Amino acid sequence: MGIVKVTAFTISLDGFGAGPNQDLNNPLGVRGCELHSWFFPTTIFQNMIGKAGGSTGVDNKFAEKSFENIGANIMGRNMFGPVRGPWPDDSWKGWWGDNPPYHTPVYVLTHHAKEPLKMAGDNTFYFVTDGIESALKQAKAAAKGKDVRINGGVSTVKQYLKAGLIDEMHLVMSPVFLGAGENLFSGIDLAKLGFKCVENVAGANCTHLILKRET
Amino acid sequence: MGIVKVTAFTISLDGFGAGPNQDLNNPLGVRGCELHSWFFPTTIFQNMIGKAGGSTGVDNKFAEKSFENIGANIMGRNMFGPVRGPWPDDSWKGWWGDNPPYHTPVYVLTHHAKEPLKMAGDNTFYFVTDGIESALKQAKAAAKGKDVRINGGVSTVKQYLKAGLIDEMHLVMSPVFLGAGENLFSGIDLAKLGFKCVENVAGANCTHLILKRET
Numbered sequence: 001m002g003i004v005k006v007t008a009f010t011i012s013l014d015g016f017g018a019g020p021n022q023d024l025n026n027p028l029g030v031r032g033c034e035l036h037s038w039f040f041p042t043t044i045f046q047n048m049i050g051k052a053g054g055s056t057g058v059d060n061k062f063a064e065k066s067f068e069n070i071g072a073n074i075m076g077r078n079m080f081g082p083v084r085g086p087w088p089d090d091s092w093k094g095w096w097g098d099n100p101p102y103h104t105p106v107y108v109l110t111h112h113a114k115e116p117l118k119m120a121g122d123n124t125f126y127f128v129t130d131g132i133e134s135a136l137k138q139a140k141a142a143a144k145g146k147d148v149r150i151n152g153g154v155s156t157v158k159q160y161l162k163a164g165l166i167d168e169m170h171l172v173m174s175p176v177f178l179g180a181g182e183n184l185f186s187g188i189d190l191a192k193l194g195f196k197c198v199e200n201v202a203g204a205n206c207t208h209l210i211l212k213r214e215t
Numbered sequence: 216m217g218i219v220k221v222t223a224f225t226i227s228l229d230g231f232g233a234g235p236n237q238d239l240n241n242p243l244g245v246r247g248c249e250l251h252s253w254f255f256p257t258t259i260f261q262n263m264i265g266k267a268g269g270s271t272g273v274d275n276k277f278a279e280k281s282f283e284n285i286g287a288n289i290m291g292r293n294m295f296g297p298v299r300g301p302w303p304d305d306s307w308k309g310w311w312g313d314n315p316p317y318h319t320p321v322y323v324l325t326h327h328a329k330e331p332l333k334m335a336g337d338n339t340f341y342f343v344t345d346g347i348e349s350a351l352k353q354a355k356a357a358a359k360g361k362d363v364r365i366n367g368g369v370s371t372v373k374q375y376l377k378a379g380l381i382d383e384m385h386l387v388m389s390p391v392f393l394g395a396g397e398n399l400f401s402g403i404d405l406a407k408l409g410f411k412c413v414e415n416v417a418g419a420n421c422t423h424l425i426l427k428r429e430t
Contacts, residue, residue: 175424177405191394192394197228200421200422201417206415
């Protein structure tokens with residue numbers, strides 16, 4: 001049976017998974033992009049943007065692993081795009097170009113119904129309006145025994161954490177302070193939720209933390 | 216000229232420098248002691264408790280460095296002891312036995328006057344009732360050009376941070392989640408205060424972060 005996991009979810013040293021003021025120019029909020037500077041030099045990212053080379057060490061290994069054995073993805077609407085409120089039309093197709101990096105069904109949490117969006121590379125986005133548990137149920141069915149990845153953003157991850165629905169997390173701590181934005185830890189007691197840090201591994205540009213929930 | 220610094224200040228992954236419910240049996244709050252499990256195996260700690268041996272790697276090097284070039288120490292009253300309100304008598308002499316590990320003048324922030332307490336090993340505790348700036352002024356004079364260390368707890372460090380009086384910090388991130396207690400980052404924007412993480416070094420049992428303030 002697959003598990004429900006968060007992988008390569010990057011936060012600042014002060015716990016922010018995105019900066020403040022997300023918009024079209026700042027999909028991760030102001031300075032949010034700095035969080036991910038560990039990922040850009042990796043071979044897996046370089047390959048994603050069609051380039052050869054890249055780093056092959058710890059950061060690349062964890063980045064590779066973050067995509068493994070995933071049968072379905074879930075994300076919040078703000079991760080899908082900057083559009084708010086009812087969908088005005090079908091023009092927005094995500095941040096990722098014609099062939100998004102998911103290659104599975106992707107369930108997008110929203111309050112506003114929308115037809116599924118089929119894209120190249122076996123990516124289909126389904127828009128789920130009846131809550132996180134429904135989205136997870138659909139994702140599990142689609143994953144056919146593989147894992148379901150909860151991608152983000154912070155609010156989506158916290159909703160699934162509070163509901164006790166996440167089994168394992170791979171957090172990446174980037175050595176920056178954001179000071180403001182969306183904080184993963186505020187209002188969440190990971191200890192009380194049963195999570196322990198079972199691995200704490202330094203990469204070239206960040207620290208990788210593996211958290212498992214004792215059940 | 217000396218600087219004002221915080222050294223070996225240990226926090227959990229979720230930013231807590233102490234657990235909740237501090238008392239005589241839990242000087243660092245419930246589970247607060249787990250934060251410091253990186254320190255106990257080091258040679259410098261083993262020597263402090265009169266034992267030979269101990270680890271000599273990264274953690275020990277940072278622990279050693281945390282005591283270097285310090286001419287005076289400052290701490291909050293709760294770090295000095297569990298007594299609250301007016302001092303009932305002179306019986307409480309700190310957590311550290313007859314010969315505390317400071318070996319300098321130590322300025323204790325309190326609202327209640329008390330005569331200085333002279334102890335073995337060149338430790339004298341002065342009780343300062345007229346605020347953090349006064350304590351720092353006295354500490355700088357006593358340090359004679361060496362550094363002043365702001366020891367803690369969390370509330371004391373945050374007061375000095377907000378006042379813009381700290382130049383450098385060595386934070387230690389222990390791979391545990393406390394979920395509750397005293398959080399170093401809540402209500403503090405280290406980025407806005409000018410701090411950058413200039414070193415991010417993995418030890419055997421924790422991650423060491425060196426923060427410098429751009430002025």
